[in-house]
Amino acid sequence: MASNGSFIREVALSVIERHSLSLQAEKRHILGDIKEAKRSRQRREKLLRLAREKGFQFCLEQLSRPGMTLERSPYYGVFVEYDRRTTLEHQALLEERLRNIRRDIRQARSASPEPVEANLRGLLDETELTSKKPPEVQWTVENVELEGVWIGDLEVNLALDEFRVEVWNRSVDTDDKGGYQHPHVSSEGAICWGDNETAAQAYHRAGDFLALKDLIGNLLHTYNSRSPYINLDDWVNGMGESCYECGERYSEDDLVWAEDVEGSLCESCRSYCQRCEQYVSYQHYDRDFDACQYCVEDHAIECGGCGEKHWEDDLETVEIAWFDQPSAVLVCKDCLAKFQEQEESNEDLDDTARLLASAMDGAANGQRSLFDGPLAA
């Protein structure tokens, strides 16, 4: 019991110190805002004075309205804008905040650790201490039901030295619920506080852990239909599985397993390859070939004539002279037609050459190479 007492005192003192430091930081922030507001007001007063001196009636009229000032932009030039910081209301608000924070600092300085210790004692009565360093407690919010839908038992883990809360559903398998632990708890166990984060942090900062515990419990028992991670229908029926590519959730019937990504794909993210009869990700589908990349890589070859890729089945073998040696080359249909056309043309030229050669005395040798086709060049 004695060691528990010293532990409580230690945590209480660290809470008070942390609270005091955060109040000091808040005070510095407010003082910075006050300085900035003063600069804005002085600048506006200077602009007003200049407008009066120079007789700029339009500027004077615009600047006379509360909060209005002049700004300059590289795109719009000089323009009139409302700047809240130049108003008396803003000044009064900042001064009030400064007064309050100074009062809070005074109170924190004179604060006894006893209220925080009482809070901690109450908290430890209602929760389980799971770690002393860093101090963490755990409790279960049992049988949570939202609008008739059973959500389950929720385990809450609260760190006392920093604002960290994790909630895990210990009753249901959340795989088909997108991993969400509760309609307002993410798959990482983080509560989405809505408008309540400021209050939750204030409770934690001041060591009002029991009020924070109440707030967490009440939040987990409340369903906000306007903004859940997962609505209650999906909680009951499941959100389905997510598409590997786009991450959207679909029912199992709308998804198809694809080996190439080792994941399920929705209709928009998949393509069917007629060649290998497999579904692949749209990213691995070649629209020019109307087949998957893998089939193209394995079964498409460059044409020896034009260099473009074609299915190997569509290529024809032709024999050409390569450095005076016959060589087999795979060519596409277009290149084959061109080759054959060229060959015929070469044969015609050969005939003409032979005719010319026979007409010339002893001049038939060495004519053939002049008429070789381009593929044999």
Added chain:
Amino acid sequence: MSSKVTITYLNRDGGGFAERHTLNAGTTVAQFLETRGVQADNCTVRIVRTGQGGFTPTADEAFQEGDRLSCVPLKIEGAGA
């Protein structure tokens, strides 16, 4: 015995910030909440008292010096999307 007690009220409207109130000795929780316009039925009401920890008070519980009172609404809307 002092005729006044000072309590700390965790004001939900003020974003969880604490307010100090000096009350007549014997002021009950119900009386105080009525002055604040808080309906106890809609809240989790709790007092943290030095040496006693936290407890849910009855409406006629009289405050003691140093009590810390919190009223957390039952409907606390979280969010998500």
